[in-house]
Amino acid sequence: MDVSKLPNHHPTPWDTQFEAMALPAMFARTTARAPDAPLLHFLGRTYSYAELLRDAEAFAHALKGRGIEKGDRVGLFLPNVPSYVAAYYGAMMAGAVVVNFSPLYSVDELAQQVADSGTRVLVTVDVPELYGTAEEVLKNSALETLVVSRLSAMLPKLKGIALRLFARSKVAKVSHGETVLYWSTLLAEGARGGSLPEVAPDDLALLQYTGGTTGTPKGAMLTHSNLSINAQQTAGLNPFGDPSSEVFMGALPFFHVFANTALLNHAVVSGGSIAMVPRFETKQVLETIQKHGATGFPGVPTMFQAMLDHPDLPKTNMSSLKVCISGGAPLPAPLRDKFEAATGVRLVEGYGLTESSGVVSVNPYEGTRKPGTIGQVVMRTEVLLLDKEDPTVIAPDGEPGELAIHGPQIMQGYWNRPEASKEVFIEHYGKKWLRTGDVAMVDEDGFLAIVDRIKDMIAVGGFKVFPSQVEDVLLENAAVKEALVIGIPDDYLGECPKAYVTLNADADTDDDALREWLNARIGKHERVCGVEVREELPKTMIGKLDRKALRAEVLD
Template identity: 40%
Template structure:
């Protein structure tokens, strides 16, 4: 199947008048197998570099060839349509090659976070019905697998050698200089070297993929306030969202861009917004397997990337780096912030220091993930998440009945429809029905559309605090607390109260060396927050628990929080307007 989806919309849309010049929201979105991204890029840019991993550069033709060989190797080991294959990998060439090889073999990718607890990974492997798993020959991955065991249907582990991904002479030196980091795996039928997977002519058997019906990825939600759910993302949905992002980057030059890949590909933001977006653009992916600010700055200066996506905490770490002026960051042109709130002052500072254009948007796992983004050619509104991407409908419904449409400027629950929306939650029909009630995705986020059709995020529906009958938005309170010059970070949550329903509790992190007292902070908040917004309890912490991409894990602050509702807590690119 190779069709397209045309949005069926009548009349004017709130964002029509402010949409970027040259872009038509109503342009049909193609429906194709997700792995066709590599074939299309290889046909257009066969000799252009595709991957750069610590100096080892691989062209699109070479990557396409490796994918074909890996796909055939997987098929020879029983991978076919619907077979689940998990990836337990950092950003490296294997994470790109194995991802698209699984899809080409007919399988479904199950993305696993290597930093997740072993019990959570074991549950996901079992729940997803994963049969094969791909990982690296490094001690942390071997130890994690030893803790996980062999849950469910898991029958084999494919082990890739880190040394084989490195250029000469690093590939020779790595096993010697890093021998304590290199893990030995048993030599048996349960452990398959990645090299053996590639030992064929590269002629995978064709698989008839139905883009709308077939799952490409089973992506477990972040679960920042509850148990992660498996989100079924189809070939059509992921391909559509990738192409929506490519259209949105109006200033990008196909075949000539270099994308710095720091966000992990096992996360939906990094998977679509970095890896697959770069492949759709024919760009070179500069791969970094970990987040290290010094290494990122060194890489920008040496490798000269032009596009960079990150989270606010990463951008904050960059602008606050002690010797930032020593680095030349002028190659950066187009940047995207996601995963959490981006304060306007941080946006302004980053753009001033680098000369790059920094856009902010909004998304969630269930939307593959990108929903809205500030345009690269048009009005960039600090405090907003921008208008919807082409073919994406955003509606605001009443918080009371979750179905009555709200006018522009009125706060309500954000609902999304479009070709990138999930097929549903894996083996959870009840959660799927609740999340998709009314024929659109209920995001569980609170926000509004302004006069230009730009989306503003106010808060998470499940984080809303009702204290004495008054609605309190935690992010609004957090934003005020962070205005204090001696506060580095803050999180606000609601606690059960027999009289008021809920009370407000604030967790704050002072700046290093600060002697700020609770009385001084309360005095600062006294005339900046209303009476019902004032925290009843303030607790000082040295740090707040965060997820892989830097979102605060409020469930770890108060573990007894109530169960989550659909959709998930994996909000990829969001910023509350009140910050």
């Protein structure tokens, strides 16, 4: 579709040319313009661009001194803490490829992705839950080094002392040694400086794990150019004037591709700042918005619902907020309307994928918008609608089709998965298009609406859950004979996984016991809202379990 000829309601012309930059160069350029400007506000402490750039450079030199070479993988197993920012850009300065790991991962999930990516160094924080998981993976995998940052060292001085003295249960006992190093040790090593490798825009920057169009997690390969251009595309959506005065509410977790682009790289490319919280807690988020005068808030629908439900919302000064952007899951119309009525802040819906560096389309922040759509594509991005049955054919005019995307932010493919990469891309009009697995419609103004999903992924509060992985864990229970997991509507999460099982003849268990057993063995975002034991599950004519038929039965 030639979107360049359609009405453009974004403030930046669709055909704007963007500069392909390496992310470290982008960070250094912004810092040079205003080194003392704030980049992070974190629990009462403010970090300047210059301070975080210095730490990133020190980390880069330390990695190189310890044998990390260009192209090696460095993993981040971190919540929203300042060391994430320095480690993210610092690893890239060393020429390494960053691998984001969710702090919600279990030991098995983290170990699997560490092995798949070939991660050599993993950075975490001395929070017991994260450190314990990371230490277990270090002991039982090819991971070479664990780097541990201290939460107390990232807080204002008095808060840090109080944490160490009065909240010791919230601080992990770190087994410091040859393979477990403190973050401060590496920064001291790297302070000596030295030379660093040249990093080019086309170099691989990030492995971001996703389910793609199947249930097997795969590492989307994103280059510096993919990420820096998507950050510029996102910045180009801002109609509010000087972007360096923007303060973004940083409640989205940085490990998520949406936050990587819409928060971190967006702030850095524009010179803005982030008022950051370690994780989403509604009261703390409301206080942070008011304290720091947040101007923009990218989030997922569950965050806006939680704010709407909180008793402190009516007494919170939200006047600084210019816009809230919802992504990661469909935005229910009643939630949008109630939120706008309660806050006076415009809430717009957007769309993106891990494979697209995070952002594909969004409704305009001012002026024309179309509720119920995912807005217009960002600059330099094109879309096709493919026939739902045969992607080699374009969908008939006016008919829904599988959304396919072409643009400078689209990934290079999946890490060590040539067949999966081949399946997710298709050639049309001499260009390579990313198949999204989502069925969409487009109107005469180029506004897109997602009307269905081809893939089986379940969207849980902005996270993607893969039914096959949950089913595999269920089948480890000796009582379970068959299992199917589907997403069912949930007012708060958007969708919630629910399991349906049949039991072996001698089984002695029930719905509640199975739910407790399962939820203790999977990630927090994967936890099911229920397990239903049945006499039988629907099957196809050849005897294969039929998730589609179950979904139709349950949801109808």
